[in-house]
Amino acid sequence: MSVIELSHISKRFGKFVAVDDLSFTVEKGEFFGFIGPNGAGKSTTMNMILNFIKQSRGEIALFGQQIPEHELDVKIRIGYVPSDVRFYPQLSVQDLIHYTLDFHHIKGDKAEIDRYCDLFQIDRKKKFGDLSLGNKKKVALVCSMIHHPELLIMDEPTNGLDPLMHARLFRLLKEKQNQGVTIFLSSHNLKEVEDYCSKVAFIKAGRLVGVEDLTTVNKKVKIITLKGEKLPVEQMEAIGAECIKQEDHEARFIYEQELGRLFATLSQFAADLDDITVGDRDLEEQFMAMYENQEAAR
Numbered sequence: 001m002s003v004i005e006l007s008h009i010s011k012r013f014g015k016f017v018a019v020d021d022l023s024f025t026v027e028k029g030e031f032f033g034f035i036g037p038n039g040a041g042k043s044t045t046m047n048m049i050l051n052f053i054k055q056s057r058g059e060i061a062l063f064g065q066q067i068p069e070h071e072l073d074v075k076i077r078i079g080y081v082p083s084d085v086r087f088y089p090q091l092s093v094q095d096l097i098h099y100t101l102d103f104h105h106i107k108g109d110k111a112e113i114d115r116y117c118d119l120f121q122i123d124r125k126k127k128f129g130d131l132s133l134g135n136k137k138k139v140a141l142v143c144s145m146i147h148h149p150e151l152l153i154m155d156e157p158t159n160g161l162d163p164l165m166h167a168r169l170f171r172l173l174k175e176k177q178n179q180g181v182t183i184f185l186s187s188h189n190l191k192e193v194e195d196y197c198s199k200v201a202f203i204k205a206g207r208l209v210g211v212e213d214l215t216t217v218n219k220k221v222k223i224i225t226l227k228g229e230k231l232p233v234e235q236m237e238a239i240g241a242e243c244i245k246q247e248d249h250e251a252r253f254i255y256e257q258e259l260g261r262l263f264a265t266l267s268q269f270a271a272d273l274d275d276i277t278v279g280d281r282d283l284e285e286q287f288m289a290m291y292e293n294q295e296a297a298r
């Protein structure tokens with residue numbers, strides 16, 4: 001079942017097109033990363049999904065229902081972490097957690113609240129306004145999960161968190177995913193997206209560049225780096241390798257074909273080479289390749 005379905009959505013602010021004809025779906029139980037450079041339109045898209053702002057064109061369905069007709073029914077099933085966390089500064093962390101539970105008409109399980117606060121090392125007695133940026137984010141994370149939502153929408157959830165908390169958050173999110181929760185998050189940290197997400201959508205200047213299944217795609221695509229005086233670029237291209245960088249004594253290739261042919265070719269030219277590296281393509285390389293292909297197509 002699609003938990004989020006975006007069909008040709010666009011958002012204009014005056015003449016400026018922030019999101020341009022975006023379509024993709026997030027399925028139940030997916031850990032879905034949403035990445036793109038600053039100003040790409042990630043927060044704007046999330047704000048439309050949450051119906052904080054209205055799209056200029058296109059349709060959005062959550063859990064198979066159009067919003068806003070069923071807005072409240074749908075919203076109680078969602079936990080949201082904004083990129084810029086703003087709660088009442090005078091309220092204590094404890095009060096904020098309890099207000100969140102009251103809003104969802106849930107009593108709350110003390111052991112669970114204790115677990116979250118211990119996990120994120122949150123001092124519940126402190127006033128929200130006195131907390132650091134990272135600690136404010138942690139409070140928002142707890143409030144987004146405390147009512148057991150089926151869908152978590154998180155706008156740069158690790159922004160402001162230290163590396164230990166990054167790891168704890170992602171382990172917790174993985175646990176939630178294993179329980180069937182759908183996670184849709186934006187991030188600038190490609191490594192964490194690559195390590196944890198099952199799917200990723202790339203967006204640039206409001207347009208979808210691509211959606212990739214991370215459980216399969218990177219493993220079969222290799223990046224080969226050759227170093228040496230005499231580089232067999234033509235021979236590599238002849239077996240289907242795409243040269244993505246060539247300097248005096250170094251060339252890099254993307255290779256998606258059968259590995260036997262690659263190794264046979266490399267062994268023929270090994271004597272001319274000082275170094276050969278064959279590795280899986282990481283998300284950053286894939287991201288850059290997609291951007292470059294899109295630019296070239298324009």
Ligand SMILES: Nc1ncnc2c1ncn2[C@@H]1O[C@H](COP(=O)(O)OP(=O)(O)OP(=O)(O)O)[C@@H](O)[C@H]1O
Nearest residue numbers: 013016018036037038039040041042043044045083
């Ligand atoms: N209310 C608004 N009025 C005018 N322009 C806006 C408004 N909100 C967003 N924009 C513009 O829309 C574009 C997309 O912004 P958005 O915040 O969605 O990007 P983002 O991908 O989340 O960026 P970042 O990674 O920097 O958080 C930006 O150029 C931004 O300036």
